[in-house]
Amino acid sequence: MQTFSFETLERENLGETVYSRVAEALIEGRFAPDARLTIRDLAQSLGTSVTPVRDAILRLIQDEALVQKSAREVRVPVITLRRYREIRQIRLKLEGLAAREAALKAAAKDVEHLRGLIALNERAIADKNWTEALALNQTFHFALADIADMVVLRGILNRLWLQMGPLIAESYHEGGRAMIENHYAVLAAVEKQNADAAERAIVADITEGGKVILERLISRHDVKAGAA
Known part of the structure; x- marks a missing residue:
């Protein structure tokens, strides 16, 4: 079972905070595909009772960010080739829209924010700090929706990235600067x-950056098909 440490939480707004922390970890790829999560371990790491963690897990299952294998087993989903292609197709449309609107609405401070994120990401990649680089990549993509001031779109993208985060993280270091x-x-x-x-x-970013992910999934698909 994969382990991950969280900072102990304050008691206020505990349920929402637990959900946000675990969701953030999923988006940033801190849990690998097929990693098993236990409510007790998460609660211990977060310094909470099991109740808010259980509630957060149920929400994440509804978001399709986690899958319930049995009454006591919750895992990070393993994205299939078909599902990845579907999610990528949706991202191309929605993130394309976010980028268009961001271009029309961005102020000078927004441009500098994007520039700063790229600089930090370059440094993280140079240092081979893949966890930080991945988080900055995700922040850049979400920043476009924020600059576009499209709250509904931001929520939809958040749900897609909940599912994609572990998969992107798995291949991010192979993609490097691409x-x-x-x-x-x-x-x-x-x-x-x-x-x-x-x-x-x-669109080019999602397509070209996803080549490593696509190749990995195709390879797995072929291996699985050959073993069938």
């Missing part, structure tokens, strides 16, 4: 308020 090279094109388009270019750049 995972962020198109961020520069996104930044340039947003700075020039070019909505079409911003959409093209984020």
